[in-house]
Amino acid sequence: MKRRDLIKMAALAPFIHSNTLQAKVKDTIRVKxxxxxxxxxxxxxxxxxxxxxxxxxxxxxxxxxxxxxxxxxxxxxxxxxxxxxxxxxxxxxxxxxxxxxxxxxxxxxxxxxxxxxxxxxxxxxxxxxxxxxxxxxxxxxxxxxxxxxxxxxxxxxxxxxxxxxxDSKTDKARIERERDILAALARNFRRYWTGTVQEQDMKASLEHQIAILSEREKWLKVKKPYMKKTFGENDxxxxxxxxxxxxxxxxxxxxxxxxxxxxxxxxxxxxxxxxxxxxxxxxxxxxxxxxxxxxxxxxxxxxxxxxxxxxxxxxxxxxxxxxxxxxxxxxxxxxxxxxxxxxxxxxxxxxxxxxxxxxxxxxxxxxxxxxxxxxxxxxxxxxxxxxxxxxxxxxxxxxxxxx
Missing domain, CATH: 3.40.720.10 (Alkaline Phosphatase, subunit A)
Structure with a gap:
């Protein structure tokens, strides 16, 4: 694991616990x-x-x-x-x-x-x-x-x-930037955590956004279809x-x-x-x-x-x-x-x-x-x-x- 990724995981560690495990259980019952x-x-x-x-x-x-x-x-x-x-x-x-x-x-x-x-x-x-x-x-x-x-x-x-x-490299860089922002939020949560209901909701939302980034990253490996634009910029x-x-x-x-x-x-x-x-x-x-x-x-x-x-x-x-x-x-x-x-x-x-x-x-x-x-x-x-x-x-x- 790269040092940068290790730092991010460390920042998020306080929040990757039972809720994440529950999310994984829920994933198994998602429908096609x-x-x-x-x-x-x-x-x-x-x-x-x-x-x-x-x-x-x-x-x-x-x-x-x-x-x-x-x-x-x-x-x-x-x-x-x-x-x-x-x-x-x-x-x-x-x-x-x-x-x-x-x-x-x-x-x-x-x-x-x-x-x-x-x-x-x-x-x-x-x-x-x-x-x-x-x-x-x-x-x-x-x-x-x-x-x-x-x-x-x-x-x-x-x-x-x-x-x-x-440009897939640009897309990947954008996802990495979003990960950095989420990691910064996680560090602030860890520093000022008091356990309020609002904080718990924000923590759950943060975990959700991280999962979304992971799903987006998987699709970067699949070539995006190109279709010629058929309408004007000002339409x-x-x-x-x-x-x-x-x-x-x-x-x-x-x-x-x-x-x-x-x-x-x-x-x-x-x-x-x-x-x-x-x-x-x-x-x-x-x-x-x-x-x-x-x-x-x-x-x-x-x-x-x-x-x-x-x-x-x-x-x-x-x-x-x-x-x-x-x-x-x-x-x-x-x-x-x-x-x-x-x-x-x-x-x-x-x-x-x-x-x-x-x-x-x-x-x-x-x-x-x-x-x-x-x-x-x-x-x-x-x-x-x-x-x-x-x-x-x-x-x-x-x-x-x-x-």
């Missing part, structure tokens, strides 16, 4: 994913009347996804019981637990579905997961320590990470007019087996840039107050996001990946104009499910048949997980598994 998983999110949600009214006959299904009507499921009225309103429900879109509420639910963890899938599965591709934001938005991907994860921002950065030519300044680039990069990541888990998010900031006829920002338009021009702006934005999602689904079919890929479009807000998290937009495609066009999730105003967590448990089951518990849910939506 049976499906690719793609999550798609629009921060502020869709225009409510176009998906809330009519079940499988609602406007977005009949006008945009009509070709997939027998190969998709709309969850009519789905939401999470007890989820309060406000913009805080945006980061909770795929956790079903708001950050400020986590202390009231000690049995739950604010961990997003993409990270639950990544943590519980064996890494079979260069990237264990891709969290990609088309433009600026809320933090949506949360790890098991209830920490928000950084996103790959914009199509240019996603291309660089996935398919641009790189991403107009997020929606150019979002076909973002969808295509996610498709190529699946097709070239660079990841099996992808989370693609359309943020609220500047989403309308480059869209003709939209002057007000997306957030302002969601508070439309019945004005026709604002509603029309929302329809244009929704149509572009969902229209390109439809093209992505066609790409999966062309590449024979549709049945092997779970695609879930889900929003944390049901009606952004009222900051209402109830009756959210949730469309499930592909993945080999027994699709039912529309599944009723609400008997009455607050009488839930199925919750958002039941939906997430269903995704875990279809992905090959034995432990399908997700926060408030230990059961799946049975219609998705019945012939």
């Amino acid at each position: 994913l049976k499906k690719n998983i793609v999550l798609v999110n629009l921060d502020l949600g869709l225009y409510a009347p176009h998906f809330r009214d009519g079940g499988s006959s609602c406007k977005y299904i009949t006008e945009i996804f009509s070709e997939f009507k027998d190969q998709m499921t709309y969850f009519d009225g789905i939401s999470e019981p007890g989820m309060g309103g406000g913009h805080e429900c945006q980061p909770a879109s795929f956790t079903a637990l708001k950050y400020e509420d986590r202390e009231h639910h000690p049995d739950r963890v604010m961990m997003s579905l993409d990270q639950r899938l990544a943590e519980g599965s064996i890494q079979e591709s260069r990237h264990k997961f891709i969290y990609h934001r088309v433009n600026n938005g809320s933090s949506m991907s949360w790890n098991k320590f209830e920490q928000p994860l950084p996103a790959v921002q914009g199509a240019n950065a996603l291309y660089e990470q996935l398919f641009a030519r790189t 991403e300044k107009n997020p929606l007019p150019s979002c076909s680039n973002n969808y295509e990069l996610v498709y190529q990541a699946l097709e070239k087996q660079q990841t099996k888990i992808a989370f693609m998010q359309f943020g609220g900031s500047g989403l309308q840039r480059g869209m003709n006829g939209i002057d007000l920002g997306h957030h302002g338009n969601t508070h439309h107050a019945g004005y026709a021009e604002r509603i029309r702006a929302l329809e244009l934005i929704d149509g572009k996001v969902l229209g390109e999602l439809k093209r992505f689904l066609h790409r999966l079919k062309e590449g024979n990946l549709y049945d092997d890929t779970i695609v879930l479009f889900h929003c944390g807000m049901g009606d952004a104009g009222a900051h209402d998290p109830r009756r959210t937009a949730s469309f499930l495609f592909g993945g080999g499910f027994q699709h039912k066009e529309s599944v009723a999730c609400l008997r009455a105003k607050n009488d839930h048949i199925y919750s958002t967590c039941n939906l997430f448990s269903s995704v875990l089951k279809q992905s090959g997980f034995n432990d399908i518990a997700f926060n408030s849910s230990k059961t799946v939506i049975p219609e998705l598994f019945k012939a």
Whole structure:
């Protein structure tokens, strides 16, 4: 062992004990994913009347996804019981637990579905997961320590990470630098350790980051695929007019087996840039107050996001990946104009499910048949997980598994 590595291990020694051993035990029960998983999110949600009214006959299904009507499921009225309103429900879109509420639910963890899938599965591709934001938005991907994860921002950065030519020596040097930083943090922990709960959480997070670096280092030995860039450097300044680039990069990541888990998010900031006829920002338009021009702006934005999602689904079919890929479009807000998290937009495609066009999730105003967590448990089951518990849910939506 090199002297430098020995010093690093010595610095980390106080923290490599029972927790690390427990992590190794957990590794043995990680599953091999049976499906690719793609999550798609629009921060502020869709225009409510176009998906809330009519079940499988609602406007977005009949006008945009009509070709997939027998190969998709709309969850009519789905939401999470007890989820309060406000913009805080945006980061909770795929956790079903708001950050400020986590202390009231000690049995739950604010961990997003993409990270639950990544943590519980064996890494079979260069990237264990891709969290990609088309433009600026809320933090949506949360790890098991209830920490928000950084996103790959914009199509240019996603291309660089996935398919641009790189220097493996530079990548290795970058990992070594990150190891040095973690080692310095470990030395400070050892020096000032008092054993508080916060320190224990930070220690566990530090060990987790070290394990991630080790996994990244293994993939440096595998040659990264090169793909010629097909879009302009400035395209991403107009997020929606150019979002076909973002969808295509996610498709190529699946097709070239660079990841099996992808989370693609359309943020609220500047989403309308480059869209003709939209002057007000997306957030302002969601508070439309019945004005026709604002509603029309929302329809244009929704149509572009969902229209390109439809093209992505066609790409999966062309590449024979549709049945092997779970695609879930889900929003944390049901009606952004009222900051209402109830009756959210949730469309499930592909993945080999027994699709039912529309599944009723609400008997009455607050009488839930199925919750958002039941939906997430269903995704875990279809992905090959034995432990399908997700926060408030230990059961799946049975219609998705019945012939």
